Amino acid sequence: MKKRQPEQFEFFEQIADLAFVNPFSRERESADCRVLNGTPGQWDLSRRSEKIQALLRERLQALKPPAEFRIGDYRGRVREIMEYAWLFYQFHEFQDRFDRFIAAQERAGDEPIELPFADEVTGCFRRAGFGEADCAKYIGLFYQLRRGFLFINSSVSGDCPSIVELRMRLWNHIFTFNPHWYLDYLIGRMEEFSTLLLGATGSGKSLAARAIGCSGFIPFDLKRRRFRESFTRSFQAINLAQFPASLLESELFGHKKGAFTGAIENHPGGFARCSPYGAVFIDEIGDIDIPTQVKLLNVIQDRTFSPVGSHERQRFSGRVISATHRDIEQLRRDGHFRDDLYYRLCSDVIVVPGLQQRLRENPEELRPLIGRLLKRVLDNPDGQLVARIEDRIRETVPQHYSWPGNVRELEQCIRRICLTGDYRGAENARSSDVGTAFRLAETGAEPGVQQLLQQYCRFLYEKYGSYEAVARITRLDRRTARKYIVDPS
Numbered sequence: 001m002k003k004r005q006p007e008q009f010e011f012f013e014q015i016a017d018l019a020f021v022n023p024f025s026r027e028r029e030s031a032d033c034r035v036l037n038g039t040p041g042q043w044d045l046s047r048r049s050e051k052i053q054a055l056l057r058e059r060l061q062a063l064k065p066p067a068e069f070r071i072g073d074y075r076g077r078v079r080e081i082m083e084y085a086w087l088f089y090q091f092h093e094f095q096d097r098f099d100r101f102i103a104a105q106e107r108a109g110d111e112p113i114e115l116p117f118a119d120e121v122t123g124c125f126r127r128a129g130f131g132e133a134d135c136a137k138y139i140g141l142f143y144q145l146r147r148g149f150l151f152i153n154s155s156v157s158g159d160c161p162s163i164v165e166l167r168m169r170l171w172n173h174i175f176t177f178n179p180h181w182y183l184d185y186l187i188g189r190m191e192e193f194s195t196l197l198l199g200a201t202g203s204g205k206s207l208a209a210r211a212i213g214c215s216g217f218i219p220f221d222l223k224r225r226r227f228r229e230s231f232t233r234s235f236q237a238i239n240l241a242q243f244p245a246s247l248l249e250s251e252l253f254g255h256k257k258g259a260f261t262g263a264i265e266n267h268p269g270g271f272a273r274c275s276p277y278g279a280v281f282i283d284e285i286g287d288i289d290i291p292t293q294v295k296l297l298n299v300i301q302d303r304t305f306s307p308v309g310s311h312e313r314q315r316f317s318g319r320v321i322s323a324t325h326r327d328i329e330q331l332r333r334d335g336h337f338r339d340d341l342y343y344r345l346c347s348d349v350i351v352v353p354g355l356q357q358r359l360r361e362n363p364e365e366l367r368p369l370i371g372r373l374l375k376r377v378l379d380n381p382d383g384q385l386v387a388r389i390e391d392r393i394r395e396t397v398p399q400h401y402s403w404p405g406n407v408r409e410l411e412q413c414i415r416r417i418c419l420t421g422d423y424r425g426a427e428n429a430r431s432s433d434v435g436t437a438f439r440l441a442e443t444g445a446e447p448g449v450q451q452l453l454q455q456y457c458r459f460l461y462e463k464y465g466s467y468e469a470v471a472r473i474t475r476l477d478r479r480t481a482r483k484y485i486v487d488p489s
């Protein structure tokens with residue numbers, strides 16, 4: 001059989017290289033520009049992709065003979081290049097339909113729905129001479145690439161250097177820094193790679209975790225024309241700070257009916273609810289006690305667990321993502337966090353930057369963030385309103401304000417400005433809130449005890465800077481003290 005190198009081989013080689021460049025990296029723009037003979041900044045990512053796609057279509061159609069691409073016509077390195085270039089083309093041909101499919105699956109929920117264009121996409125692979133296994137693998141990859149891109153892009157917005165870096169890190173975390181390795185060895189086998197997200201409270205760790213958790217590889221079932229699982233099942237978040245210590249194990253591992261007073265039904269914990277292709281997200285991992293840390297370590301090591309009150313072993317095959325706003329190194333030094341668990345949790349450690357850092361790096365970051373956060377209040381916020389809120393923030397919030405509550409605080413700040421036209425920053429507001437609350441109490445206006453407690457805890461937190469100190473002074477447990485301080489109300 002005649003094996004050949006196509007004309008324009010260098011072009012296909014460039015495309016094959018491009019296929020593996022992180023779409024969130026600056027390098028991607030340079031690589032696109034090399035293919036297009038353009039200059040950085042000339043076109044945005046979607047315009048560049050359109051232009052490259054048109055060029056690629058032309059070059060693939062010009063392959064002759066035969067006019068239709070067949071992978072078997074190539075050997076060795078040429079085959080590898082042509083395969084990647086062709087895959088890159090098909091991925092972009094189908095990407096809009098994958099995006100619509102992802103939205104449809106999100107609406108449909110946990111039951112996997114049929115891929116409406118399954119026959120069309122599998123037909124392309126078959127005509128090009130790919131076997132069944134490769135066809136299923138690449139359809140799974142296309143779906144994963146689109147989810148990865150959409151979820152990272154929507155969860156981590158912003159243009160300051162540390163946010164650009166974060167998007168790149170998250171992408172590499174899902175597809176590894178070397179996608180060739182990923183394709184050849186790791187695709188569908190990432191469950192042993194854990195993620196530890198660090199960063200201040202309200203900085204967006206949960207959003208980053210969700211982007212990773214919802215972007216795992218999910219195999220495609222060619223016969224049933226659907227993916228094995230819905231990605232909506234693939235992210236199970238457990239916020240440990242929400243539960244009293246006595247319920248933590250039950251939330252993590254589940255319980256059997258009758259296991260303890262109040263266990264009136266079987267309850268599946270986060271590990272049981274998680275799909276094999278998904279991830280369990282353990283938020284506030286720095287807050288768990290040593291006995292629970294030991295149990296968690298065993299689950300992660302053995303990949304099995306038993307619900308409280310049961311000896312039955314259940315298997316867990318998803319990924320583990322954890323997060324804490326606390327200084328984990330300090331916790332380890334003080335003996336509050338076990339080293340063995342730490343090393344199980346940190347295949348990769350990703351730091352989410354705080355709002356103050358983001359605004360310091362790029363003050364222009366504020367406006368798009370306001371726009372996004374305002375969307376939660378108004379479906380389609382007017383650009384003028386966004387600009388007015390930005391002006392009010394710049395006028396009323398001190399210039400070097402530390403934003404201790406980060407993006408979560410900014411969200412409340414926007415609401416406060418909508419209501420009162422003014423936000424002075426949490427520290428100022430809190431100290432005066434305490435005064436207001438006590439003055440109200442003196443005048444007989446009688447704020448509720450919860451309100452008093454909340455304002456008192458916040459006041460102490462501003463003064464002493466740690467949940468432990470607040471807990472010690474108020475004689476609340478740390479978890480409850482934190483709840484009063486952090487919960488927006």
Ligand SMILES: Nc1ncnc2c1ncn2[C@@H]1O[C@H](COP(=O)(O)OP(=O)(O)OP(=O)(O)O)[C@@H](O)[C@H]1O
Pocket residue numbers: 155156157199200201202203204205206207208283323324325372373407408411486
């Ligand atoms: N880049 C962002 N764009 C839009 N909203 C964001 C962004 N980052 C965070 N938020 C919003 O800020 C709030 C806090 O985010 P999130 O819960 O992810 O923070 P966190 O770091 O996990 O906080 P904690 O340590 O307290 O759990 C959420 O309402 C989230 O949607």
